[in-house]
Amino acid sequence: MNPIPLQHIVIVGGGSAGWMAANLLAHHWSPRGVRITLLESSEIGIIGVGEGSTPYLRQFFSRLNISEAEWMPACNASYKCGIRFPNWSKVAGYETYMHPFFNQADLALGNEFFRNACLRRRGADADANPQDFFLAAELARQRRAPHYRPRPDGQDSPATDYAYHFDAGLLGQFLRSHALKLGVRHLIGTVQQVQQTESGDIQTLRLADGSNLDGDLFIDCSGFRGLLINQTLGEPFLSFADNLFNDRAIAIPTALPEGEDIPSETVSSALKHGWAWQIPLSHRYGNGYVYASSFVCDDEAERELRAFLGPAAEGQTARRLQMRVGRVAQHWRNNCLALGLSQGFIEPLEATALMLIQFTVELFMAEMERGQFGREHQAPFNRRINQMFEGVRDYVLTHYQLNTRDDSEYWRENRANRKISDRLASILDVWDRGGDFEAELTRHGDDLMYIRPSWYCLLAGMGRFPGQLQAYKASPAPVSRQQAREALAQTAAQFYGHREYLHLLGQR
Ligand SMILES: Cc1cc2nc3c(=O)[nH]c(=O)nc-3n(C[C@H](O)[C@H](O)[C@H](O)COP(=O)(O)OP(=O)(O)OC[C@H]3O[C@@H](n4cnc5c(N)ncnc54)[C@H](O)[C@@H]3O)c2cc1C
Incomplete structure (x- = not known):
């Protein structure tokens, strides 16, 4: 040493x-x-x-030998299976999608998703919204924790990945x-x-x-x-x-109704001049609006956020923040x-x-x-x-590039912004032209902070399929969203409920 x-x-x-x-x-x-x-x-x-965290925070606690039972109840923490993005896209069937954290159990259906996304890029009528193909999305839909119940045969369950809210x-x-x-x-x-x-x-x-x-x-x-x-x-x-226009945020906490199941996902909904986060902790929601001061003033942004949150935000104090x-x-x-x-x-x-x-x-x-x-x-x-x-900047920026909203200058200018890195321009170009996307991702290697499934989830999830649907017969037939969802529901039934698992950890 x-x-x-x-x-x-x-x-x-x-x-x-x-x-x-x-x-x-x-x-x-x-x-x-x-x-x-x-x-x-x-x-x-x-x-x-x-x-909210990424799954990397798990390594932080394990490096320090701190168990979830030690830190999570102390921080009113909850599990995060991924991030859902409602209203960024107006493409039918893709108005909302999820960026999931990936689990070992995803191998089979995940491959069907990649295949469907490729078919859909070529104009085939294949379902390619990631929220229908990844276990994390189903766990979040059912408000479950990313932990399997013990198996009756005593065998180990497949590995799961997840992050936290706290x-x-x-x-x-x-x-x-x-x-x-x-x-x-x-x-x-x-x-x-x-x-x-x-x-x-x-x-x-x-x-x-x-x-x-x-x-x-x-x-x-x-x-x-x-x-x-x-x-x-x-x-x-x-x-x-030049790339990312947002420079302000407003945060307003709201109560989590007693007894209500705790969601196990972050929801990041596009609003008129930015997006609103909803982060479920074990006792309350953290909410906020991230927006660009060049498009909306702070007062109007706060009104927008309050309208979005509804009665839950009444009487709650807002915190206004500037971001560098x-x-x-x-x-x-x-x-x-x-x-x-x-x-x-x-x-x-x-x-x-x-x-x-x-x-x-x-x-x-x-x-x-x-x-x-x-x-x-x-x-x-x-x-x-x-x-x-x-x-990270390029991956975040891609959400804005791909948006298909038309309700404000904010969204139109974000979409039209050409001040993006050569790398991102090339990734989008290869995807749109139906080029070899795998080779493109490999070419950028470590420069991409996000791995292949995340890129597919983002591009397919926002419904970025420039070509028209064609009479394209794929053989074997693509797995449909219904088939995928049924399989996911069966797997998800093997997991603990979210609130139930937090109680097991010692959350009162
Ligand atoms: C709107 C918003 C949402 C965010 N959401 C997320 C999220 O979901 N996930 C995530 O990972 N991150 C998120 N972040 C980022 C996250 O909040 C910060 O990265 C994190 O809190 C670390 O902040 P910090 O410790 O660098 O700074 P701060 O929390 O600002 O701490 C600064 C410290 O410096 C001290 N200090 C300053 N000047 C002096 C001085 N002269 N002498 C002595 N001490 C001094 C202060 O006392 C204070 O203790 C978000 C940030 C914003 C703005």
């Missing part, structure tokens, strides 16, 4: 990014003698949203108390000034109470303000506003690593922010453990993180 070339790491910021980093670093490196301090300001709050504030508290157990030092204070060495490294943080804090690595988790990476080191921020969408040019520079909103943010349509945080910390730790801590290692590291941000 290489020695870790750091003695004291200072994390600035106590939002999800700061506490996730503190836990991962302390779990792996405190036993190797690295001291970790997390500083947060009592005057500057955390963003307090961010209540209360962001409670997750922060949970992670804080776990980090403290791991020996992280927690300070409350506001950085007022930053002292640098001649080479530009960060040396000392001067706090408002007059005290100083030194360290040899500083992790900037200060949120959108980018206190260290932007304000101190002057690292440029590259906006994605894009990324810094370099995430690791000098002795500073930017993490979380300070490193960049892609609007939350695919709930990817925590995943990018986790990936950045893990990659950074892997570099250190390989002894790659020199400045010459920063460029490849930054390239890899940038590749991830751009991969």
